[in-house]
Ligand SMILES: O=C(O)CCC(=O)C(=O)O
């Protein structure tokens with residue numbers, strides 16, 4: 462039985478026994494004291510700011526790239542998070558992405574539900590992932606998140622579509638098509654243009670990460686490959702680029718009304734805009750509106766650092782697959798959103814998740830295992846398997862029909 466089958470079996474048993482929580486699948490640690498650590502009021506310099514332009518400019522010197530790569534190495538070891546500038550995406554485009562999202566969320570629920578996300582395998586034809594999710598539909602760490610959202614995913618390859626699901630047909634999880642709203646009319650065009658740009662930035666980031674790990678240029682390593690299969694696994698600075706060359710990316714458009722519950726320091730926070738979690742894949746490029754004090758990043762001492770927006774910069778973090786590839790040298794860092802604005806202060810954010818190929822096999826790199834001095838943290842599995850467990854756990858309130 463594969464890892465994913467075993468996980469799902471355990472999950473189904475738990476649901477059948479009346480449980481409604483999914484600790485096997487949930488990325489949020491149960492230990493309460495992690496949550497109760499205070500929010501850092503001051504921090505030396507906040508998160509580092511890194512200019513990625515040397516990895517987007519084909520003419521940039523090796524020296525310039527090395528400087529950027531070293532900064533990325535330090536940021537990934539110390540925080541798993543940094544601000545990214547020099548990405549070349551025009552401010553006008555960034556502003557439009559936010560304002561169109563805001564316009565969509567201001568529409569009546571009936572209009573938004575025209576592209577509702579439905580569970581996979583059901584008569585509505587949903588794929589369990591793509592589409593609009595109303596307030597409270599998304600769940601993190603056993604609590605409903607105070608947010609609404611649309612998830613867009615990379616197209617599922619036509620040739621790989623599986624028919625039926627053992628229960629009389631229907632779309633399988635993740636195998637549907639992105640659902641685009643009719644209103645605002647320009648949203649689809651602007652977002653498709655944005656996706657093309659932000660994918661290039663994601664590629665530059667994973668290239669820089671391969672260089673940062675000092676994995677050597679292709680063909681220079683002692684394990685130089687002789688077959689195509691070996692080329693894909695070869696540990697050189699292109700390894701992440703190759704494994705993301707058909708990235709199964711996700712773009713999430715999120716709307717956050719302000720939380721209604723007041724919070725008293727020292728008392729458990731009972732409501733989150735987005736509960737503490739790590740991201741699933743390689744690199745998240747987060748673009749938000751200008752609302753301060755919402756996103757918080759967990760530091761190594763357990764305290765939470767606010768990561769307020771810097772105009773024109775992305776907040777970037779690494780996900781679980783980079784942590785696994787680096788055997789934990791770089792951490793996929795916990796983060797959460799607590800948006801306590803005044804009434805009417807509605808926050809919008811649009812994270813873009815630049816992920817590995819669905820079938821990419823992700824296992825700790827030999828070089829990183831050696832450097833970490835630890836045993837391999839994972840035996841290896843595909844990114845797709847990891848993603849499926851996460852998608853199931855995000856909507857565990859929903860009734861599954863595709864198993
Ligand atoms: O809205 C934000 O600031 C962060 C959202 C986030 O972390 C996520 O969707 O994974």
Ligand SMILES: [Fe+2]
Nearest residue numbers: 738739740796
């Ligand atoms: Fe996240």
